Structure formats: C-alpha cells, structure tokens
Amino acid sequence: MPIPHPKNEFDAIVVGGSYAGLSAALQLARARRRVLVIDAGRRRNRFTRHSHGFLTQDGRDAAAIVAEGRAQLLAYPTVTWRDGTAVAAAAGDDGFRLAMDNGQQLHARRLVLATGVVDELPEVEGLAERWGRSVFSCPYCDGYELGQGSIGVLATGPLSIHQALMLPDWGKTTLFLNGALEPDGEQLASLAARGVAIEPAPVARIAGKADVVLGDGRIQPLAGLFVMSRTHAASPLAEQLGCAFDDGMTGMFIRTDMQKASTVAGVYCCGDAARMAPGVAAAVADGVMAGVAAHRSLIFGAVAAA
Numbered sequence: 001m002p003i004p005h006p007k008n009e010f011d012a013i014v015v016g017g018s019y020a021g022l023s024a025a026l027q028l029a030r031a032r033r034r035v036l037v038i039d040a041g042r043r044r045n046r047f048t049r050h051s052h053g054f055l056t057q058d059g060r061d062a063a064a065i066v067a068e069g070r071a072q073l074l075a076y077p078t079v080t081w082r083d084g085t086a087v088a089a090a091a092g093d094d095g096f097r098l099a100m101d102n103g104q105q106l107h108a109r110r111l112v113l114a115t116g117v118v119d120e121l122p123e124v125e126g127l128a129e130r131w132g133r134s135v136f137s138c139p140y141c142d143g144y145e146l147g148q149g150s151i152g153v154l155a156t157g158p159l160s161i162h163q164a165l166m167l168p169d170w171g172k173t174t175l176f177l178n179g180a181l182e183p184d185g186e187q188l189a190s191l192a193a194r195g196v197a198i199e200p201a202p203v204a205r206i207a208g209k210a211d212v213v214l215g216d217g218r219i220q221p222l223a224g225l226f227v228m229s230r231t232h233a234a235s236p237l238a239e240q241l242g243c244a245f246d247d248g249m250t251g252m253f254i255r256t257d258m259q260k261a262s263t264v265a266g267v268y269c270c271g272d273a274a275r276m277a278p279g280v281a282a283a284v285a286d287g288v289m290a291g292v293a294a295h296r297s298l299i300f301g302a303v304a305a306a
Contacts, residue, residue: 008106010036012294013098015086015237016114018043019280020271022069023287024112024294029076031295036106037073038098040085042234044116044272045280047132052141054281065280089237091264096241110294110302113243113262114271114287115235117251121227122156122178126206134210135225138278139163142224143170149223152212154203155180159228159249161187167226168194174220176212178203233273241267244305248276257305260290266302268294 014025017039028035043066045051051062073079086106088099095109119137121128127135136142143151151171153164155178164175174197177183183191183198191198202215210225231251233239244255244263254274256262262269270290271283297303 008104010034010080010106010108011298012036012110012112013038013086013096013106013108014112014114014291015098015235016116016271016273017041017070017081018066018114018116018271018283019069020116020283020287020290021112021114022066022073023284024114024268024270024291025079025287026069026073026076027288027291028112028295029073029079032078033295033298034078034080036080036082036108038082038084038086038100041083042116044119044234044278045132049133050145051280052144053279054284057280062280086235086237089240091241091266096266098237109266110297111237111241111267112290112294113235113238113254113267113269113273114283114290115233115237115273117231117253117272118234119229119231120251121229122154122180124154124178124203124206127154127225127227130206130210130225135206135227137227137229139167139170139226141279143167146171146223148172150174150221152176152210152220152222152225154178154212154225154227156228156230157181161191163226163228164196165190165194168196171223173197174199174222176201176203231272235273238262238267238269238273243267243269250276255305258289259293260286261293261297261303261305263305265304266297268297 011033013036085101098106148171153175167173176199204213210222212220245252254269268290270286
C-alpha cells in the first residue's frame with residue numbers, strides 16, 4: 001500500500017505528459033515513489049497522424065501511443081495526474097515549489113522537466129496547416145512513407161543545405177532557396193553530387209498536398225515538403241529555475257549531463273527541450289534516463305551538471 005501523504009506533496013513532479021514525461025514518470029512509479037504528472041495537452045507532434053521509427057510502434061497513431069502510455073502509468077497507485085499548466089517554479093531548501101495556472105501550489109523533492117519545444121515555421125501561406133501531415137522536419141520519421149516521390153526542402157537557413165543533402169535517399173529532391181540562403185560553390189557541388197535540384201524563385205504559397213507555388217506562377221507538385229524549423233522552449237520553468245541553456249542547431253535547449261541532470265541540483269530534463277535530436281524513440285529513451293537519475297538522487301543525493 002502507498003504511504004499516505006499530503007495532497008500536494010510529492011517525491012517528484014514531472015512537468016509534461018508526452019513521450020519523455022511518461023517514460024520518466026514510469027521509472028519513478030516502478031520505484032514506488034509518489035509522482036505527479038502535469039500535462040498541458042500540447043505535445044509537439046499533435047499535428048501528426050502516425051508515428052514512425054519507434055520499435056514495435058512503427059506506423060501507429062501518435063495520439064494512441066500517448067493514451068496507452070498514460071493508462072499504463074496511471075495503473076500505478078503512487079501516480080497522480082493533473083491536466084493544466086505549471087506557470088512558475090522556484091527552488092528551496094526543502095525541494096521545489098510549483099504554481100499551477102489554476103492557483104494550486106505544489107511541492108516536490110525532485111523535478112523532471114519534459115516540457116518540449118514550439119516549432120517556429122516560415123511565414124508561407126499554406127505551410128502551417130500542412131505541418132505534420134505533408135510538411136515535415138524529420139526524414140527518418142516521415143520520409144519513407146513518401147514512396148520515393150518528389151520531395152522539396154524549403155530553405156530557412158544554412159542547415160537547410162544539410163537537410164537537402166540527406167533527403168535524396170527518400171526521393172528526388174529540390175531545394176527551394178526562397179531568399180533564405182545562397183549556396184557557395186562547394187555547397188553547390190555537394191548538392192549536385194547528390195542530385196539535388198536548386199530552385200531560386202521565391203515561394204508564394206503551398207497548395208494541394210504539398211505543391212509549391214512559386215512567385216512566377218509555376219507549380220511544382222511534391223509528395224512532401226521538409227522544413228528545418230527553429231524552436232524555442234514551450235515552458236519558462238527551466239529559465240525561472242536558473243537552468244543553463246546551450247545553443248543547438250535549431251534553437252536553445254536545456255543543458256544536461258549524461259544522466260539528464262540540469263545545472264540546478266534536483267532538476268532533471270528530458271525530451272526535445274533538452275536534446276537536439278527529436279523523435280518519439282529518442283524522447284522515450286531520454287525519459288528513462290531522467291526518471292532513473294531522479295530516483296537515484298532521492299537515495300544518494302542530487303548533483304548538478306557542469
């Protein structure tokens with residue numbers, strides 16, 4: 001039987017109930033720790049119908065994976081779930097205080113932040129409503145399903161060169177510069193060697209499934225379009241707590257060590273907010289590390305990342 005405890009006191013609070021947060025909470029629950037999961041219901045891939053590249057779950061409905069994970073987690077008697085948003089966090093001598101958007105005050109000895117990121121998309125008409133359906137960021141997640149059809153890369157900056165060089169393994173690729181970059185001679189040679197076509201004309205809008213309508217009226221039909229989005233943290237909690245951030249390829253992410261400890265002792269971070277590489281499988285693995293490290297710190301003491 002779980003040990004009785006005050007309503008708002010927990011061994012650990014996990015902020016974020018998507019793949020990384022669920023995975024972290026599961027490790028703590030299996031150690032019979034009192035765990036609260038707070039979820040705002042805005043997982044990053046909520047626009048995507050199916051998840052790919054996750055062993056045993058390949059092609060499954062992305063929302064169904066989360067729903068089953070939540071149901072399995074809530075079968076553990078020491079787990080509590082609250083829908084809502086944690087809006088403020090502060091560290092103290094006895095752990096961490098959190099404030100919810102409904103005014104509730106919470107306390108935990110450890111925090112796991114799995115708060116995710118927000119994608120910043122180029123302001124191109126028709127792009128946002130196709131995000132996650134025929135406009136993508138990760139070829140490992142969505143490239144195979146395009147059936148080696150024609151693929152586009154909408155340039156957002158220098159990293160779009162890297163993305164365009166990868167994509168020919170999934171289909172005939174065109175890089176739409178759209179005024180975002182100008183490849184140099186070496187880059188042009190690398191793109192040509194990979195068979196990537198270059199389209200310098202500005203992009204007016206996205207139509208149909210993922211068809212690129214150019215400013216001069218031409219239309220290039222595509223099976224899918226890839227964009228290297230910029231990202232920013234979806235929650236202010238890590239910054240409020242004083243966690244250090246590093247500048248990654250697409251935006252700032254929370255600095256952690258190999259055990260997912262942040263630079264604030266007792267705060268563990270996992271998922272897209274704390275790693276450069278996205279993906280469901282990576283987030284689940286990240287959550288395992290964070291949950292195990294948080295549990296061990298309850299026994300042996302918390303340390304901060306360098």
